[in-house]
Amino acid sequence: MSPATSRHLLHPRLTLVVRIALGLVFVGAALPKIADPPAFAKSIWAYELFPAWSLNPLALALPWLELFCGLALCLGFWLRAASTWVATLLLAFGLALSINLVRHHPVDCGCFGATAPKTQAERLTDMRWSILRDAGLLLLAIQLLWATTPRRHGGNSAPADGQQV
């Protein structure tokens, strides 16, 4: 990648917009799930990917992790750690949806809390869009990870936490 392209992709203003947008998405996704953990547990159960003992702990802790990561991104602290979690979560969400899409098992995404009942065809369509959305958000998270990677410029090391953004 040319230095000019890298400079544009790592521009502090772009990074600022990306982290606030990503942070708001995660805060928005976390709040309905924090408000209703049983509904989220039901959503996780429907994926048929997780052992029964893990359902409730996941349903209780995951939304708070999303919230803290979202707040960290919005407020600009612990950026690299939050970006790492966000990228990991997006990968996991995308993978879980993809596995169910491949086996033609329609599930309610549960990404932003429970949704109204839908037909199987509608659910499968929603899953495709959710995977695309996750992929787009993952690109944003990768940009943040890249922007917060420690670099040396003429012997000076940039802060690892990305305080420059």
Next chain:
Amino acid sequence: MTISLRSPSTQILALAALAVLAALVSNGLASPARRLSWRRSVSPLLGPPPPMTWPQAPTAPAAAPASAPSVAAVETQPQRPTPPPRAAAPRTAPPEAPQPQETQASTPIREITGAEAWKAFQSGAPFLDARRSAEFAEGHIAKAWCTPVWESDLEDRLISFKAARHPGAEDPIVIYCSGGDCRDSHLLAAKLLNEGYFHLLIYHDGYPGWVSQGHPIEKGQP
């Protein structure tokens, strides 16, 4: 060795720890309808969710529960559980009332149509609503019991139901949720089967189907 919060790897762990801590506190403060048990949920009754469609008609007379689809998924119950003792208290339904099913000793869990559900309602069979308590409050089948399968006080509600109705092992119990692809009623049926009830009727069309038929409903808190 020193641990510094300036290290991203420490911050990653700190975020996870904060999330668990916040979840512990919020779950401790939550109402029963919003609380989850850390160690147990209704779903451990099952591995994968039960199939969305169930046989409409009995096929295997006196079949052992282990052969039913729902029970195949119940991991912790290899054998037919001991049926609860038959109730000593008088039944709500009159003794001469027709049973909703002619063949009680058939599949222990099966789906029924709206007409069968109505017949069961008229005969006085208990109806269990497996939906969330908030949905129940918005409207439910008249005289149904609120037994939200995903809420932490399910056990208490089932105990209240059993204490009030004293259902015998072979007495019909109708279970419903939201119709369509809702599987909460199947989960609850599997749980009751696990507890020794062998005449569980899942009203597949659920509350929306009941409303569309113009049958009696009630509103309000359980």
